[in-house]
Amino acid sequence: MPQKPPLRSAGVYGKKDRDGFIHRSWMKSQGLPDDSFDGRPIVGLCNTWSELTPCNAHLRILAEHVKRGVWQAGGVPLEFPVSSLGETQIRPTAMLFRNLLAMDVEEALRGYAMDGVVLLGGCDKTTPGQLMGAASVDLPTLVVSSGPMLSGKFRGETIGSGTDVWRLSEAARAGEISEDSFFSAEAAMSRSAGVCNTMGTASTIGSLCEALGVALPGNASIPAVDARRRTMAHMAGRRIVALVQENLPLSTFLTRATFENAIRVHAAIGGSTNTVVHLLALAGRCGVTLTLEDFDQLSRDIPLLVDLKPSGRFLMEDFDYAGGMPAVMNHISHVLHTNAPTVSGQTIGEIAAGGESFNTEVIRPLASPVNASSGTWVLRGNLAPGGAIMKPNAASAHLLVHEGPAVVFESIEDFKARVDDPDLDVTADSIMVLKQCGPKGYPGMPEVGNMPLPKKLLEQGVRDMVRISDARMSGTAYGTVILHVSPESYMGGPLALVQNGDRIKLDGPARTLSLLVDDAELTRRRAAWQVPPPPPNSERGYVNLHVNHVMQAETGCDLDFLVGKSGSTVTRESH
């Protein structure tokens, strides 16, 4: 039997010298007994709790349950805060700060002498940022997500986070409901702690944590306020101690095989487009080779099995009662790497074997899917040489192949100023193009790609149009929306050269996106193109760092100097 290496914390709390005295003495000021430092696993609880991140506002409660499990298993839990990103609150966009959170997490995990860590996150960017930072340190790691909020209920109707904001907002702008009705839905939609109750980005990431094997079964779907989530947190506390004792770092679980599992599950659940940038960035931290094309290739034979908003009808609460992720993985186990290990101690195959759908309307069998095809379409062409993506399940069938004239907005301000102008030259066949919303240009690649439709078209009954941008869109959004166009317009990508009236052709099934302008004209436009002024607030500080180092969407928008890992070794003492 190979000898287990000594615990990482022993090199700090086990020292019989002045440094050891200092480390232990100050920790004992919290009431920790002497034997806390006798070689027991020190478990960090990396918490993105914040009242400015309402989706994570209950994480201090869950942390208490994780602690119970850690104590029970013989470890010592130590909770610490990292920065938090409230998707609906922070401006100009939470994505601008995902990599900052990842840096915060990475340095905390390396700098403090913990043996393992539980990542408490949930709201869209918090879990990806935490996982990216943790992957660059590679300690034993386990994710406990916030869990979804309860289903929204409004005037006899079930309403879902985000998705029904977009729908009700368009209905109000079209004059179908009053402004009063629209605003009175606010409290009814967000009824409890937890993340968005649709299959938005947070619930998608929570689901993929199960598929990646870094969270316990139920992590994605057990409602935030359900006692079973506290039980799961308790069990997570026990399991992280076991992972430390078994010396199983995060890289045990984050492999090419589990990324493939995650991409296939992503298709089956109709997950958020934002997952693409997060998984690409995470793979970059782990040294796993993953490309944009993998998302298209690996999801081609996976049908949409889960009938959840924004692609379908139900919400995360329904998904949980129907069997959650184990049921989905049971249905697609034939395409999963079933021998992949998970933090639970079971393999993915063992978890899938125990899964069952208890409501075949919500989690459909393979024989009668919600949609025969799903996943992510990766488009290429002279408008997106670096790639672009779309979510076919969220698009309108009649627009999947479409040619139309461009209506160009040079920035988000230009869009907001003109979209409802009665004189705007736009029809249902037009293709709306939005520039300057990429990773560098906005900065931070905001969720504005699902541009609201022009009011005059809404009043005519139009509910979808082809929209193209270098932005992202909310995981709760829908429409025939082409996102993540690369290179972004700020960098002088072809998107920057599009002019009003240019013909654009989308051929989704052929995976092409073409600007039907001849090469000579594009060369002329490129010669005349001028580098835009610096993005707002980018003269100094973190935003300056971001703009100078963020990579394009097809590699996940990490900062170039953060790719890869540095491990957990610290060679110098603090005194």
Ligand code: FES
């Ligand atoms: Fe936090 Fe949707 S806004 S999860």
